[in-house]
Amino acid sequence: MSDEGLLEHDSLRVELGERGYDILVGEGVLARAGRLMAPALPGRRVFVVTDDTVAPLHLEALECALADAGLQYEALVLSSGEQTKSFAQLEKLVEALLGRRIERRDALVALGGGVIGDLVGFAAAVVLRGVDYIQVPTTLLAQVDSSVGGKTGINSRHGKNLVGAFHQPRQVLADTGVLDTLAKRELRAGYAEVAKYGLIDRPDFFAWLETHGADVIDGRPETRRKAVLTSCAAKADIVARDERESTGARALLNLGHTFAHALEAECGYDGTLLHGEAVAIGMCLAADLSVELGYAALEDAGRVRNHLAAVGLPTGLSAVPGRIWSVPRLLDHMSRDKKVQDGRITFVLMQGIGGAFLSRDVDPRAVETILTDALAA
Ligand code: NAD
Ligand code: GLY
Numbered sequence: 001m002s003d004e005g006l007l008e009h010d011s012l013r014v015e016l017g018e019r020g021y022d023i024l025v026g027e028g029v030l031a032r033a034g035r036l037m038a039p040a041l042p043g044r045r046v047f048v049v050t051d052d053t054v055a056p057l058h059l060e061a062l063e064c065a066l067a068d069a070g071l072q073y074e075a076l077v078l079s080s081g082e083q084t085k086s087f088a089q090l091e092k093l094v095e096a097l098l099g100r101r102i103e104r105r106d107a108l109v110a111l112g113g114g115v116i117g118d119l120v121g122f123a124a125a126v127v128l129r130g131v132d133y134i135q136v137p138t139t140l141l142a143q144v145d146s147s148v149g150g151k152t153g154i155n156s157r158h159g160k161n162l163v164g165a166f167h168q169p170r171q172v173l174a175d176t177g178v179l180d181t182l183a184k185r186e187l188r189a190g191y192a193e194v195a196k197y198g199l200i201d202r203p204d205f206f207a208w209l210e211t212h213g214a215d216v217i218d219g220r221p222e223t224r225r226k227a228v229l230t231s232c233a234a235k236a237d238i239v240a241r242d243e244r245e246s247t248g249a250r251a252l253l254n255l256g257h258t259f260a261h262a263l264e265a266e267c268g269y270d271g272t273l274l275h276g277e278a279v280a281i282g283m284c285l286a287a288d289l290s291v292e293l294g295y296a297a298l299e300d301a302g303r304v305r306n307h308l309a310a311v312g313l314p315t316g317l318s319a320v321p322g323r324i325w326s327v328p329r330l331l332d333h334m335s336r337d338k339k340v341q342d343g344r345i346t347f348v349l350m351q352g353i354g355g356a357f358l359s360r361d362v363d364p365r366a367v368e369t370i371l372t373d374a375l376a377a
Helices: 003-007 030-040 055-068 087-099 114-129 140-146 176-181 184-201 203-218 221-241 250-254 257-267 275-292 298-310 327-335 364-376
Strands: 010-014 021-025 045-051 072-078 107-112 132-137 151-156 159-166 171-174 347-350 356-359
Touching: 010 221, 021 030, 021 221, 030 055, 030 132, 030 171, 045 055, 045 114, 055 072, 055 107, 055 176, 072 087, 087 114, 087 151, 107 114, 114 132, 114 140, 114 151, 114 159, 132 140, 140 176, 140 184, 140 221, 159 257, 171 221, 176 221, 184 203, 184 221, 184 250, 184 275, 184 298, 184 356, 203 221, 203 298, 221 250, 250 257, 250 347, 250 356, 257 275, 257 327, 257 347, 275 298, 275 347, 275 364, 327 364
Parallel strands: 021 171, 045 072, 045 107, 107 132, 132 171
Antiparallel strands: 010 021, 151 159, 347 356
16 A cells, blocks of 8 residues: 555544543554554654553554654553453552552553553543543444543442543544454444444434444444544534533433343353444344334334444344343343433433433333333243
8 A cells, every 4th residue: 555545544523621532443554553643642652552462463563653753652552351450450550550660741542442542541641640641442332432521430349440530631542443353243343333423413324234243343444433523523412512412412422321221231241242233232232122112113113223233333232142130120221321310320321323311210110011022022
């Protein structure tokens, strides 16, 4: 590929005033990462943090790009997997950075999926009371969701993502080419979040995905790039309106997640159900609930289910082999959701495709009905 080709990328801005930043999306961005990130860095030294699955695949390319831009760098490689988002790993990382005499003008670079992005963002928020960091997301989920918006953190024994900080990155560099090495199951799971943006407030995007979704999974470069870019634009728009999830706009990003978190908690985060797979089932259940409450047409719920199934995502409770679900246990998990307020569960419902809204007064009997129906399906 020519130098010109490698330089080609799309860019959009997360409009957050002095905390605003650019998201660059395109194939070959990694090979240019040093030059692309240099203007966004406070100094000339970065600490690259990645995991032991991503390191052998993509670290060398990033290191070459940093050297090419004359940046000093050191790499730290952590174990891959959700268990890395822990107090123990945070301590290890922060102590390693301090041991290498990190200074305030140094920056962290998170090269990896949402696990690395969340942990590194949180480490950046706390080390020396806050240093800059750059997200270089390498999973579809991280490119379209976790790398954008500044939610950082780790898990506690009381639940996922219960400890963290809002700390916006200085830049997001999403190289859609690195998705070629990602397992198809992980790609599909990330795709659930792509489809989510269409369902929230971009009906035209959802219609486009109904035609092109399979190409996004199969890796057609231009299609993948458009899907990532449009998803980032959708998330950037919501984050700019409600950075700290205080007005309600950002809570729309939880479409399907109240159900999904209950399914994941019930499975014990054992890998039988990836987060995006749980979100796919959760979005189908949210659509069913919207139909049950009279907000959406049966046809809308059909479109959601058909599309997710067409790209190979699970759409019902029977998709988890061997699992015996219990409606009371799922309801119990939902009542412990982070978004419960005064004992009321917040649901994201849909007034049709692209018409997501928040509701705090859903009749619990309607939720029980759709879960019971889902069990019987
Ligand atoms: P992950 O980071 O665990 O990555 C999934 C797997 O893919 C890992 O084994 C990883 O090593 C591997 N991998 C990553 N990039 C690869 C590549 N290019 N090629 C081959 N393998 C690769 O998981 P994820 O799905 O990216 O992220 C999940 C995490 O994101 C969860 O902890 C979740 O809580 C968090 N999250 C955060 C936000 C947020 O707003 N901060 C939003 C959504 C999810
Ligand atoms: N993934 C939800 C959020 O960023 O708010």
